[in-house]
Amino acid sequence: MNRQREIHALRERLSALEPVGLLGQESRFTLGSQRVDDALGGGLSRAALHEVVTFGSADAAAAIGFVTGLSRRAGGPSRAMLWVRQTTGEAEAGKLYPHGLFEMGLDPRSIIQVRLRDATGVLRAGIEGARCEALGCVVIEIWGDPKILDLTATRRLALGAEESGVPVFLLRFSRKVESSAAATRWQVRSLASRPLEADAPGHPAFDVTLVRQRAGIGGLDWKMEWNIDRHEFEEQALSRTVASLPFDREDQAAGAARWRQAG
Amino acid sequence: MVVAALEAGAMRLVAADPKALSLGLRPRLGLADARARVPAIEVHEHEPEVDLALLRHIADWCDRYTPVVAEEMSDTLILEIAGSVHLFGSEARLCEDIERRLAGFGFTARTAIAGTSLCARAVARFDGGGIIRAGKERESVSALPVAALEMEEETTLALRRAGLMTVGDVAARPIKPLAARFGGEFVRRLAGVIGEVDPPLHPRRPLPLLSSEQRFADPIGLEEDIATAFDGLSHDLCTALEQQGQGGRAFEATFFRADGATRRIEALVGRPLRDPAALKKLFMTRLDALADPVDPGFGFDMIRLCVLAGDKADGEQIRFERDAMEEGAVTDLVDRLTARFGLSAVERFLPVDSHVPERAARRVSAITDAKERGKWQAGHAGEPPLRPILIFTPPQPVETIAEVPEGPPYRFRWRHVLHEITHAEGPERVSPEWWKSEKEPKTRDYYRVEDRQGHRYWLYREGLYAREAGDVRWFLQGLFP
Structure with a gap:
């Protein structure tokens, strides 16, 4: 596994040195976790539309975090990316915070953020981005079920991605799952982290379902963590204590001592 | 028909149409007197802001002759035509074109061409207009009354009392006593009218660095025709930019409709641009995205594309290196998105030196080149992120x-x-x-x-x-x- 990673790193470096015409030999990018990548047939296709679905705003941070990880995997640390957000999303789940994205492995300088009110504009901007070969990836966030986001719209996005070789991540905050032209569809929920010492919350953790993929089996579940040092997804190891301890009134007496002190 | 306004407690005529003039009604005449002379007179109240709006509308239209159009005293437009005469063949043809077209809209225009704007104005207003050949300015205004200097009434009266009836009379006097008596402004005005000194113009719009225009004998309105026009315009402009070693940062397209309406569309870009294909694409995107689309009506008879602001750009950009090429494609994308969705919708993040989380970053328009001052906060190895996403x-x-x-x-x-x-x-x-x-x-x-x-x-x-x-x-x- 280590060897593969080294080879992958070398390939990445090589492709950075190659002129543009030869780019795209690497048609897939890996998530980092061997089992997940194997199930995907060696990673996710670059030239494709990938859909990440989550139910409403409660798991928005998980979904956006998962896509942040995918973006890092697809585009590396410094390739420019386009992130198109609906302003509804900002009210529901907050604004993108570059310091946090930086810690996740993205370079905030390379993010072009487009904020628009209506879904039509968001899709338009997204398609414009999907056609731009120079981008590392495109993220599009759509809230609810706008009529405009139909099979035709997703086909257009998929087509843009196929022609440019730029992966497009369509984040949908909706309960309704409709047909789309996406190559894969994921469903993401927050997952309890493996607590660190003194009961501090652990690393970013995601409960991920690969609902379906066009060229393979769907309905696969993984519990994943994002390794912020190696910038890769890994399956969450079974933690020392699987569930957190039941809430204990007596514990409260201990007060702040129960929590880990920062700094 | 006359126009009247309240002045010092009484209604006085401000302007009169040809028929009223022929009946002996003159501006400044009291309205009561005018009514006494011509009982059936049609009177309208003077609305200076409407006049000004109309003048500006006409000024917009005049942009078709030159990008340098200035308003002068609310009733005159000054056009700097040095660069446009060749398009019409001669100065006379240009004047004729203006008069004919404005007549088509129902306006009577008097035109004059002279070496200085004040001289042209005096000739147009007091001598019926005409073309003054270079060097003949003084000669041609000599016979005009001193009123042509358009000073305050007391000044004009004082000149007349001194026996100076024409501009020529005044110009023949030594300057110094005139300056002492009437002030520097008077001397400057005189010098302007007799063609000696041309006071600087104050164009209504910023002067473009470069501009390129295309006229159409048959007005065009179809999108593909406009696209074809932009092919040529972008090409011309970019060639000129290249010769100057520059790239444009702000562009403006002006659409002149055959019926006199004009529409301007601006587009800003993130880095000096002089790639004709990108420039064309930028404007086509912009046109496509307008909430209030450019209405061709019966067609445009002219389109002008200008560079309003530019920056130095090195010689032939090296286009082989992957980074440079990607950067170019990304800035093009940013330019197009900005053209479509506006400056505030397309942003980048900049770090700010602040402990307060919500202040520690700001968003700037993606096409500006604001520099970073702060740093992104790095976490500790092996630790979960310290900051939320x-x-x-x-x-x-x-x-x-x-x-x-x-x-x-x-x-x-x-x-x-x-x-x-x-x-x-x-x-x-x-x-x-x-x-x-x-x-x-x-x-x-x-x-x-x-x-x-x-x-x-x-x-x-x-x-x-x-x-x-x-x-x-x-x-x-x-x-x-």
């Missing part, structure tokens, strides 16, 4: 239950949902930046917390127990993945 500004107040002093609460309610905290880390203390004029700055103690459902939040307590005034309140500031 989503942030609420302003922070969201939460209701806490089962608080303990100097620690995170055990439960909190946010958006009507109760969250039970299972893991927490903190506090990370953020001291108020009192020097940044905060009202009642308070200390914040931040906690990273996780609830039973596995959601991770960034909470803070505002205020210190027993040490800072006011209530202690809790806020939710961000979401962790």
